[in-house]
Amino acid sequence: MFQVDIAVLATNPTNYGFTKITGNSDILNADLVSHDDGGGKWHHIGMVYPDEKKQAKIVQAADSDIGVTSNAVYKPNEWGYRIRLTDNMIKTPVLLSHH
Numbered sequence: 001m002f003q004v005d006i007a008v009l010a011t012n013p014t015n016y017g018f019t020k021i022t023g024n025s026d027i028l029n030a031d032l033v034s035h036d037d038g039g040g041k042w043h044h045i046g047m048v049y050p051d052e053k054k055q056a057k058i059v060q061a062a063d064s065d066i067g068v069t070s071n072a073v074y075k076p077n078e079w080g081y082r083i084r085l086t087d088n089m090i091k092t093p094v095l096l097s098h099h
Helices: 006-011
Strands: 018-020 032-036 042-050 056-061 068-073 081-085
Touching: 006 032, 006 042, 006 081
Parallel strands: none
Antiparallel strands: 018 081, 032 042, 032 081, 042 056, 056 068
């Protein structure tokens, strides 16, 4: 899945086990976000997570000299779309015995 171009994932999320989320109220940990620079030129992907105050933040790769950052507040109007893995793509945990 992570070898898929962002533009392909953004325009065809269901082909990869994701569903597009509309609206701004149903925000879950690990939703993926990206935005279009115009004309279908999608770039820059991030993942939503709740901080210790339950505020939605974005973990994202910033400029290569900065690396990964996780302090940006999630502002839906700054991102073009939000997608989420569908339930059937998440495996039920297998409990391991430790004899």
